[in-house]
Amino acid sequence: MAFRLCHRPPLLSFASPNGGVRKQTHRQLRCSSVNQTAEPLDARKLVLEVKDKLEKEHSSLQVGKNGRDDEDMILWFLKDRKFVVEDAVTKLTKAIKWREDFGVSTLSEDSVKIIYATGKAYVHDFTDVKGRPVLVVVASKHFPEKQAAAENQKLCVFLIEKALHKFPYGLGEILVIVDLRGFRTENADIMFFKFLVRFCDAETVRSEYFQEDTMPAAFKG
Known part of the structure; x- marks a missing residue:
């Protein structure tokens, strides 16, 4: 299979x-198919908006690769959430927290x-x-x-x-x-x-x- x-x-x-x-x-x-939503012209602006919100509202989350300031990951979640900023922030917060709790980086x-x-x-x-x-x-x-x-x-x-x-x-x-x-x-x-x-x-x-x-x-x- x-x-x-x-x-x-x-x-x-x-x-x-x-x-x-x-x-x-x-x-x-x-995850869902990242190709289902066309990338808007202001995608970069949305990435920075999500990044800023995570810094202000969830500053305790880790930074770096797979962290709250990882712009590649932010863009992926924006695509996954059809570029709805609040939805992307919610999923990113849960994802990063889960990785921390599970200890993914220590495996x-x-x-x-x-x-x-x-x-x-x-x-x-x-x-x-x-x-x-x-x-x-x-x-x-x-x-x-x-x-x-x-x-x-x-x-x-x-x-x-x-x-x-x-x-x-x-x-x-x-x-x-x-x-x-x-x-x-x-x-x-x-x-x-x-x-x-x-x-x-x-x-x-x-x-x-x-x-x-x-x-x-x-x-x-």
């Missing part, structure tokens, strides 16, 4: 053998090494045919009853961040492939019922998303 993820927080778009999904994730890992390979070693998910070395970073999830290696939910969440956020860093400003879409081959009852997770899924077979994943020399090894015929 395949799904897309865009940043700031991301939109997931899944593809899986069997599959393909599209969904907006919860909270700060959530590293070392901090997720135990759960990462299960091989349940990884960022593919190559992009798909549209130039999107690829996150592969192996459902048969996911055991929600045995693996701590908090560790799974950390791994998920770490890998999404890692994939998004392949973009110049951490902005864009990610293709997420959820491999359902070998999936059993013990791999089921209620979290996945939040996603809208369009299933497809492995051949479709190979032909629609990759070239022969860039597809993940697990999907090669």
Whole structure:
């Protein structure tokens, strides 16, 4: 199944053998298509307006990359909120606060090494045919009853961040492939019922998303 993820927080778009999904994730890992709203001529002015409001009304929020003065992130949220300043400020405030509370900036390979070693998910070395970073999830290696939910969440956020860093400003879409081959009852997770899924077979994943020399090894015929 395949799904897309865009940043700031991301939109997931899944593809899986069997599959393909599209969904907006919860909270700060959530986003909608940034192309749905044309950028107005005064976009720069709106970015500065949001930046000023955040400084005056939410001065305790962190600054720097992914902070309240990150103009690339501000522009992304303005696009996401159809350039409505107050809506962008509200979502940005929640997003930045969530990142702080979750400790996104402290995540590293070392901090997720135990759960990462299960091989349940990884960022593919190559992009798909549209130039999107690829996150592969192996459902048969996911055991929600045995693996701590908090560790799974950390791994998920770490890998999404890692994939998004392949973009110049951490902005864009990610293709997420959820491999359902070998999936059993013990791999089921209620979290996945939040996603809208369009299933497809492995051949479709190979032909629609990759070239022969860039597809993940697990999907090669």
